[in-house]
Amino acid sequence: xxxxxxxxxxxxxxxxxxxxxxxxxxxxxxxxxxxxxxxxxxxxxxxxxxxxxxxxxxxxxxxxxxxxxxxxxxxxxxxxxxxxxxxxxxxxxxxxxxxxxxxxxxxxxxxxxxxxxxxxxxxxxxxxxxxxxxxxxxxxxxxxxxxxxxxxxxxxxxxxxxxxxxxxxxxxxxxxxxxxxxxxxxxxxxxxxxxxxxxxxxxxxxxxxxxxxxxxxxxxxxxxxxxxxxxxxxxxxxxxxxxxxxxxxxxxxxxxxxxxxxxxxxxxxxxxxxxxxxxxxxxxxxxxxxxxxxxxxxxxxxxxxxxxxxxxxxxxxxxxxxxxxxxxxxxxxxxxxxxx
Numbered sequence: 001x002x003x004x005x006x007x008x009x010x011x012x013x014x015x016x017x018x019x020x021x022x023x024x025x026x027x028x029x030x031x032x033x034x035x036x037x038x039x040x041x042x043x044x045x046x047x048x049x050x051x052x053x054x055x056x057x058x059x060x061x062x063x064x065x066x067x068x069x070x071x072x073x074x075x076x077x078x079x080x081x082x083x084x085x086x087x088x089x090x091x092x093x094x095x096x097x098x099x100x101x102x103x104x105x106x107x108x109x110x111x112x113x114x115x116x117x118x119x120x121x122x123x124x125x126x127x128x129x130x131x132x133x134x135x136x137x138x139x140x141x142x143x144x145x146x147x148x149x150x151x152x153x154x155x156x157x158x159x160x161x162x163x164x165x166x167x168x169x170x171x172x173x174x175x176x177x178x179x180x181x182x183x184x185x186x187x188x189x190x191x192x193x194x195x196x197x198x199x200x201x202x203x204x205x206x207x208x209x210x211x212x213x214x215x216x217x218x219x220x221x222x223x224x225x226x227x228x229x230x231x232x233x234x235x236x237x238x239x240x241x242x243x244x245x246x247x248x249x250x251x252x253x254x255x256x257x258x259x260x261x262x263x264x265x266x267x268x269x270x271x272x273x274x275x276x277x278x279x280x281x282x283x284x285x286x287x288x289x290x291x292x293x294x295x296x297x298x299x300x301x302x303x304x305x306x307x308x309x310x311x312x313x314x315x316x317x318x319x320x321x322x323x324x325x326x327x328x329x330x331x332x333x334x335x336x337x338x339x340x
Contacts, residue, residue, distance in 0.1 A: 005031065005032050005033075005034070005040075005104060006029060006030070006031050006032070007029070007030060007031075007032045007102055007103055007104040008027065008028070008029050008102065008103050008315050008316070009027075009028045009029075009030065009071045009101060009102040009103075010025055010026070010027055010028070010071065010072050010101035010102070010315065010318045010319065011025065011026045011027075011028050011069060011070060011071055011072065012024065012025065012026075012056060012066045012067065012068050012069070012070065012072055013025055013026040013068070013069075014068060015056055015057060015058055015068065016056055016256075018256050019256045019323070019326065019327075020053065020056065020256075020319070020322065020323055020326065021323070022319050022320070022323070024056070024319070025072075025318070025319040027315075027316055028071075032104060032106060033106075034082065034106050035106070036084070037084050037108070038084070038106050038107060038108055038109075039080060039082070039083045039084070039087065039089055039095075039106065039107060039108070039109055039111070039112055040080070040081040040082045040083075040104065040105075040106050041078045041079065041080055041081060041095055041097065041104070041105045041106070041112060042078050042079055042081050042103065042104055042339055043076045043077070043078035043102065043103055043104070043105060043338050043339055044077055044078045044079065044123050044124075044337065044338065044339040045076065045077050045078075045122075045123055045124040045127055045335045045336065045337055045338065045339075046074070046075070046076045046100065046101055046127075046315070046318060046335065046336045046338055047074050047075035047076065047127040047131075047132075047333075047334075047335055047336075048074070048318065048321050048322040048325050048334050048335070048336065049074060049075070049132070049133070049161070049325075050250055050252050050325070050326065051063070051250070052066075052072065052074055052322065053256065053326060062281060071099075071100055071101055071102055072100055072101040072318075073098055073099055073100030073101070074098060074100040074101065075096070075097075075098055075100075075127050075131065075132060076096070076097055076098070076099060076100055076101075076102075076105065076127075077094065077095070077096050077097075077115070077123050077124070077126055077127055078094070078095060078097075078105065078339065079092055079093065079094055079095070079339075080092060080093045080095060080112075081104075083109070084109075087109050088109065088114075089109060089112065089114060093114055094114070094115045094116070094117055094123060095112040095113060095114050095115060096112070096113045096115055096126060096131075097111050097112045097113065098111075099111065101315070101318050102315070103315050103338045103339065118297060118300075118301055120301070121300065121301070121307075122309075124309055124311065124333070124335045124337070125300065125307045125309070127333060127335055128161055128307055128308075128309050128332060128333030128335065129161075129164075129165055129296065129300055129305065129306075129307035129308075129309075129332075129333065130293060130296060130297055130300060130307070131333075132282055133161035133162045133165065133333055134162075134165050134292065134296055135282050135285065135288065135289060135292050136162050136249060136282040137162050137163075137165035137166040137169060137225075138165070138169060138288065138292045138295075138296060139280070139282065139285040139288050139292070140162075140166065140225060140247040140249050140280060140282075141153075141166050141169055141170060141173075141223070141225060141247065142169070142173065143285065143288065144245075144247040144278050144280045145223045145224075145225065145245045145246070145247040145278075146245060147170060147173055147175065147223055148174075148222075149173065149174030149175070149176075150174060150175075150176045151175055151176060151222035151223055152175065152176055152177040152178075152179070152216065152219050152220065152221045152222050152223070152241075153166075153167070153170040153175045153177070153178050153179065153221065153222070153223045153224075153225065154179045154180070154181075154212065154215075154216070154221045154223070154224045154225070154236055154239075155167050155170070155178070155179070155180050155181075155224075155225040155227070156180075156181045156203075156224075156225070156226055156227050156228035156232040156236075157181070157182070157227035157228050157250075157252060158180025158181055158182055158187075158191055158195075158197065158200065159180070159182040159183075159187040159190060159191060159308075159331050159332070160227065160328075160330065160332070160333075161308075161309075161330075161332055161333035161334070162227055162249060162250075163180065163225070163227050164191075164195060164306070164308050164331075164332050165296070165305070166225045167180050167191065167195055167197050168195055168196075168299075168304075168305045168306065169296070169305070170223075171196060171197075172299065172304060172305065175223075176219075177198045177199070177216075177217075177219060178196075178197050178198050178199075179197065179198065179199045179200065179201075179212070179215045179216060179221070180195075180197045180199075180200040180201075181200065181201055181202075181203045181208070181211070181212070181228070181232060182200060182201075182202060182203070183202065183203060183204060183328040184202060184204075184328075185202050187202075187331060188200045188201060188202050190331060194306060195306060195308075199215035199216075199217070200215070201214070201215050203231075203232070207231075207235075208231045208232055208234075208235040209231075209234070209235040209238055209239075212235045212236070212239055213235075213239060216239055220239050220240065220241040220244075221236065221239050221240055221241065221244065222240070222241050222244050222245070223244065223245050223246075223247070224236035224240060224244070224245075224246045224247070225246075225247045225249060226246055226247065226248050226249055226250070226251070227249050227250045227251075227252060228250070228251060228252055228253045229250070229251025229252070229253050229254050230251065230253040230254060230261075231253075232253070233246070233251075233264050234264040234265060234266055237264055237266050237267065237269050237270065237275070238266055238269065240269075240273060240275055241273070242273050242274060243273070243274050243275070243276075244273060244275050244276075245275070245276045245277075245278070246275065246276070246277040246278070247278060247280065248277055248278060248279040248280070249280070252326070256326070306332075307332070307333075308331050308332020308333065309330075309331075309332045309333040309334070309335055310329070310330035310331055310332060310333070310334050310335070311335055311336075311337055312324075312334070312335070312336045312337070313336070313337050314336070314337075314338070315336065315338045317336060318336050321334055321335075321336050322334075
């Protein structure tokens with residue numbers, strides 16, 4: 001006989017037109033059963049990420065869209081409540097999964113990745129600096145952009161989950177100058193004071209090209225890690241040195257646009273400067289996970305890399321956390337705590 005439990009889930013209620021609003025989501029309480037042979041996990045932290053905005057639209061992309069009336073899936077971490085007798089998982093074990101916005105998750109053993117967290121680190125770290133955003137920063141900067149010691153790096157959205165790790169990794173890997181953009185004076189101060197960026201600017205305080213030119217201080221830039229797109233990408237193309245590289249991670253400034261948006265007006269600079277612009281998906285770089293966890297895990301553990309995060313409590317606040325993340329309310333990774 002199966003156990004009957006009650007779970008709380010966040011569903012997509014309708015597809016947003018422009019920026020998401022609370023009415024686009026529904027909080028659903030429902031009974032769930034744990035079928036024979038499946039694992040039950042009680043989640044501790046849930047992830048909200050920029051890529052989820054694209055999945056709210058009904059259109060072709062590199063991942064399937066969310067379905068109206070169904071749970072919003074995505075990264076989560078929790079502890080095993082129960083597992084089949086023949087399972088390799090044990091009660092109380094920490095696991096990562098992608099079953100998303102719910103406090104209880106059930107599924108086959110293969111849906112859950114066991115984890116041995118480092119002592120002293122919050123489980124939420126494995127959704128941020130030691131999770132998908134951190135791996136994105138690691139492979140984007142080192143593998144895609146091919147950072148070399150002595151180069152100048154510019155990262156947009158530098159106070160966010162990915163950007164904050166990119167800037168710190170650039171410094172640890174010998175960049176001569178690290179520049180970041182952010183959306184408030186407080187975030188700029190955080191980049192300079194706490195994350196040790198060499199220069200940073202609030203992109204809301206003037207034309208990005210002007211602000212970036214001042215921050216680059218006559219050196220130009222060699223690597224641009226693009227989380228924002230739009231005017232940031234156009235400004236970076238103007239200041240990239242010969243053989244500069246762009247790791248194209250995201251374009252959050254365009255995610256809420258209802259239709260096509262124009263590309264950079266100065267894209268022709270890529271020819272004369274022999275620039276390389278490369279888009280990438282972190283899922284293509286899974287074999288780098290072991291090296292990433294070893295290097296970045298050590299850096300987080302010994303304090304050389306700060307694992308910034310913004311924590312919101314309560315599964316009912318998932319929509320608000322997601323909307324706030326898209327608005328730029330977070331410093332570092334935005335997570336929602338749903339358990340201990």
